[in-house]
Amino acid sequence: MKYQRFLYLLILWSLPTGLLLAQQSKPTPYLPSHAEILQRYKKVQLLDSITRKTISRHNVDANWMPDGKSFWYVITGNDSSKTAYLVTAATGKKEVITDTAKIAQLAKNHTGARPVRQHEPSRWEGFATDSVSPDKQWVATTIDGNVYVRSVATGALTPFTTDGKATGDYYGALAWSPDSKYLVGYRIHPVEDSSVYYVLTDVAGTTRGQLRSQPYKQPGDPFTTFDMYLFTLAGKTTAKVKTEQIDFFDAPMLHWRHKDPRYFLYEKVDRGHQRFRVIEVDATNGNTRTILDEKTPSFIYESRLYTHYLPETNELLWTSEKDGWRHIYLVNTLTGEIKNQVTKGDWVVREIDSVDAKKREIWFRAGGRNAGEDPYFLHYYRTDFSGQHLLDLTPAAGNHQAFFSPDKKYFIDKYSQVNVPPVNELRRTADGKLITVLEKTDVSGWEATGVPFPIPFTAKGRDGKTDIWGVMCRPTDYDSTKMYPVVENIYAGPQDAFVPKSFMSYYIDMQSLADLGFIVVQIDGMGTANRSKAFHDVCWKNLVDAGFPDRILWIKALAQKYSFVDTSRVGLYGTSAGGQNALGGLLFHPEFYKAAVASCGCHDNRVDKQWWNEQWMGYPVGKEYEEQSNVTNAGKLQGRLLLIVGEADTNVPPESTYRVINALIKKGKTFEFLPVPGMGHSDGGPYGRIKRRDFFVKNLLNINPPDRNINE
CATH class of the missing domain: 2.40.50 (OB fold (Dihydrolipoamide Acetyltransferase, E2P))
Structure with a gap:
C-alpha cells in the first residue's frame, strides 16, 4: 500500500504542472500584472526580430x-x-x-516562370476601335460632337449626324465592323460625378489646411448613358438600334460573327446586378434579339461573371451560378442554346485562366472539389469543352500556386497550408505528372523560437450543417490553466473570402497580438464568397449580418475544444468593410462582443462607393441602406469602442466615420477616437496598430498598457 502511494506521488510529481492543475481545477481568466504585460510587449518585439530569416527553401523563382x-x-x-x-x-x-x-x-x-492568367477586359472600360477602318479606306471621327467619315483616298468628309453637341449630348465610342461596312457609335448623355472632400491638416510649408476633392459616385447616383446607333457606309444612313439604353457600365465590347459580320453581340448588365444579357444586333436594320438572359432574385456577381467568345465556332464560354455553384457553360451564340455544362458538382470555379480555342481546352482554378479538404484551397485544372476529360494538375492537399514555363510544357506547383510549410514540385503539364520535388521548406530555425503556426479550425454554421472555416493564433507561451480573451480579426466583405490558406513565412500581426495574451482568430462566415450561391446570398441587402451568427458559433465551438479560450471576453477589429463589421459587432451583438477597433469603416453604405455597395445592397437604394447603417444604429452602442480614420482616405470618405461620431455624441455615448493626419485608407498605420493593441490590453486584459511618455 505504501509502495502504491509512493508510486502515485512520483507520477504526480513527474506530470507537467499545467496538466496537474488542469485536473484539479478549471482554467482561470488570464489577468496579467502591469509588470508582466510590459514584459510581453518586449517579448513581442524580440520574437519579431528573432523569427526573421528563420525559414528558407520555401520558394522557387524559376x-x-x-x-x-x-x-x-x-x-x-x-x-x-x-x-x-x-x-x-x-x-x-x-x-x-x-x-x-x-x-x-x-x-x-x-x-x-509565369502564371497562366489570360486577362479579359473589364465591363467598366469603354470600347472603341481604331479610327481607321479595317480595309484602310475610311477614317471615323467626331467633330463638335457629331460623327463624320473621311475618305482616305479623297479626303472628303461625310456627315452622319447633326444633332450632337460639342458640350452636352454628343456622339462617340465609334467601332468599325470587321468588313468596314458598318460603324457603331453612341449618342452619349454625360453625367459629371459629384465630389467628395477632405482636408489635409498638416502639409509641410503651409499654415492652413489644404482642401482636396475627387469625383466619387455613391449608391443611387446617375450614370452616363448610351444610345446605340448604326452608321452604314454604303447608303450613308444613320439608324438607332432597337434596344434599351445602356445606363450601366461604359460602351460595351462588340463581338462580330466571324463568317457573317452582319451581326454582332454585346453584353448588358442591368443596374442592380440582377440581370445579365447577351444581345445580338442585325447591322442591316438595327433589329435585336436576346441570345442569353440570366435573372436572379438576389445578385449576379458581375466581377466574377466570365465570358469568352469563340467567333469561329459561334460559341460562348460563360460562368453562372444557376445550379447553385459557379460553373462553366458552353453556349451556341446562334441559337442561345446551352450546348453543355462544362463543369458541375458541389464545388466552385474560382478563376478561368485561359482558353485554347484550337485544342478546345479550358485552364481554370477551383476550390472544394477534393473531398476532405478545406474547400477554399485552390487547385489548378484543365478540361476540354465537353467537361469529360477533367484533369487536376495539382492533386496534393493544400493551397496551390502554379508557375508555368513560357511554353507551358512544365510548371512549378507551390502548395502549403497555414500550418504546413510549402513544397515546390516540378510537374509536366500534359498529364500533371510529378517530375521531382524541387524544394521542401526548412522551418527548423522558426521552430527553435517556439512560435506556433496558426491552427485551422472548423465548426458548423447557423444551419447546423455548413462548415465554417477559420484559423486561431495563441500565445507562444500559453498556459493551459489560464483562459485568454479572444480578439477576432474581421472582414466580412462579400467580394471574397479572407482567412489565410497559405503558409506565411514571417511573424504575422495576428500572432504578435496573440503574444500579448490573446487568442486571435479570423473566420469566413456566411455571406462571403468562394462557396455555394446560397452561402453567398446571405449578404444580399443584408450586409449587417456579416456572418455574425456563424462567427459566434465558431468561437464558442473553439472554446469547447480548447479550454484556454475565454468567450466572456471577446473583441474584434477590422478595416474598411471590416471597420463597419467591427462596430457592427458592438451594435448588434453586444451580448458577445465587448470591445472593438474600427478603422476607416464604411459605416453607412449610402456614403461609400457606388460600385461596391449596389452590388450587395441593391438598386434602387432601398430602406435596407438606412436600417443597417452604423450611423442610424449608433445609439445601440454597448462595450468599448475605438474609431480610427485617415483624414486623406480616398477609398471610403472620412465623413463615414465622422457621421458615426456625431451620432454617438448626440446619444451621449463613450468612445475613443484616433484621426491620423495625412493617412489614407488604412488600419491606422504603425501608430494605429500600437493603439489597437493597447486598447485590447486595457479593455480585455484589464491592465494599463505601457506608458510610452515615461519609456515604460
Whole structure:
C-alpha cells in the first residue's frame, strides 16, 4: 500500500504542472500584472526580430532558358548564404552551379516562370476601335460632337449626324465592323460625378489646411448613358438600334460573327446586378434579339461573371451560378442554346485562366472539389469543352500556386497550408505528372523560437450543417490553466473570402497580438464568397449580418475544444468593410462582443462607393441602406469602442466615420477616437496598430498598457 502511494506521488510529481492543475481545477481568466504585460510587449518585439530569416527553401523563382528545356533558381539559406541550381526539366535532374561567372551568363538569357492568367477586359472600360477602318479606306471621327467619315483616298468628309453637341449630348465610342461596312457609335448623355472632400491638416510649408476633392459616385447616383446607333457606309444612313439604353457600365465590347459580320453581340448588365444579357444586333436594320438572359432574385456577381467568345465556332464560354455553384457553360451564340455544362458538382470555379480555342481546352482554378479538404484551397485544372476529360494538375492537399514555363510544357506547383510549410514540385503539364520535388521548406530555425503556426479550425454554421472555416493564433507561451480573451480579426466583405490558406513565412500581426495574451482568430462566415450561391446570398441587402451568427458559433465551438479560450471576453477589429463589421459587432451583438477597433469603416453604405455597395445592397437604394447603417444604429452602442480614420482616405470618405461620431455624441455615448493626419485608407498605420493593441490590453486584459511618455 505504501509502495502504491509512493508510486502515485512520483507520477504526480513527474506530470507537467499545467496538466496537474488542469485536473484539479478549471482554467482561470488570464489577468496579467502591469509588470508582466510590459514584459510581453518586449517579448513581442524580440520574437519579431528573432523569427526573421528563420525559414528558407520555401520558394522557387524559376528562370527558364530560351529553349524551355531547363531553368535555374537561387535559394537563400537561414545563414543568408546563396546556392544556385540548374534543373533539367524533362528529368528533374538538379545540379549545383558553383561557377559565379556561369550564373551571371545565365542571368542574361532567361525568361521568368509565369502564371497562366489570360486577362479579359473589364465591363467598366469603354470600347472603341481604331479610327481607321479595317480595309484602310475610311477614317471615323467626331467633330463638335457629331460623327463624320473621311475618305482616305479623297479626303472628303461625310456627315452622319447633326444633332450632337460639342458640350452636352454628343456622339462617340465609334467601332468599325470587321468588313468596314458598318460603324457603331453612341449618342452619349454625360453625367459629371459629384465630389467628395477632405482636408489635409498638416502639409509641410503651409499654415492652413489644404482642401482636396475627387469625383466619387455613391449608391443611387446617375450614370452616363448610351444610345446605340448604326452608321452604314454604303447608303450613308444613320439608324438607332432597337434596344434599351445602356445606363450601366461604359460602351460595351462588340463581338462580330466571324463568317457573317452582319451581326454582332454585346453584353448588358442591368443596374442592380440582377440581370445579365447577351444581345445580338442585325447591322442591316438595327433589329435585336436576346441570345442569353440570366435573372436572379438576389445578385449576379458581375466581377466574377466570365465570358469568352469563340467567333469561329459561334460559341460562348460563360460562368453562372444557376445550379447553385459557379460553373462553366458552353453556349451556341446562334441559337442561345446551352450546348453543355462544362463543369458541375458541389464545388466552385474560382478563376478561368485561359482558353485554347484550337485544342478546345479550358485552364481554370477551383476550390472544394477534393473531398476532405478545406474547400477554399485552390487547385489548378484543365478540361476540354465537353467537361469529360477533367484533369487536376495539382492533386496534393493544400493551397496551390502554379508557375508555368513560357511554353507551358512544365510548371512549378507551390502548395502549403497555414500550418504546413510549402513544397515546390516540378510537374509536366500534359498529364500533371510529378517530375521531382524541387524544394521542401526548412522551418527548423522558426521552430527553435517556439512560435506556433496558426491552427485551422472548423465548426458548423447557423444551419447546423455548413462548415465554417477559420484559423486561431495563441500565445507562444500559453498556459493551459489560464483562459485568454479572444480578439477576432474581421472582414466580412462579400467580394471574397479572407482567412489565410497559405503558409506565411514571417511573424504575422495576428500572432504578435496573440503574444500579448490573446487568442486571435479570423473566420469566413456566411455571406462571403468562394462557396455555394446560397452561402453567398446571405449578404444580399443584408450586409449587417456579416456572418455574425456563424462567427459566434465558431468561437464558442473553439472554446469547447480548447479550454484556454475565454468567450466572456471577446473583441474584434477590422478595416474598411471590416471597420463597419467591427462596430457592427458592438451594435448588434453586444451580448458577445465587448470591445472593438474600427478603422476607416464604411459605416453607412449610402456614403461609400457606388460600385461596391449596389452590388450587395441593391438598386434602387432601398430602406435596407438606412436600417443597417452604423450611423442610424449608433445609439445601440454597448462595450468599448475605438474609431480610427485617415483624414486623406480616398477609398471610403472620412465623413463615414465622422457621421458615426456625431451620432454617438448626440446619444451621449463613450468612445475613443484616433484621426491620423495625412493617412489614407488604412488600419491606422504603425501608430494605429500600437493603439489597437493597447486598447485590447486595457479593455480585455484589464491592465494599463505601457506608458510610452515615461519609456515604460
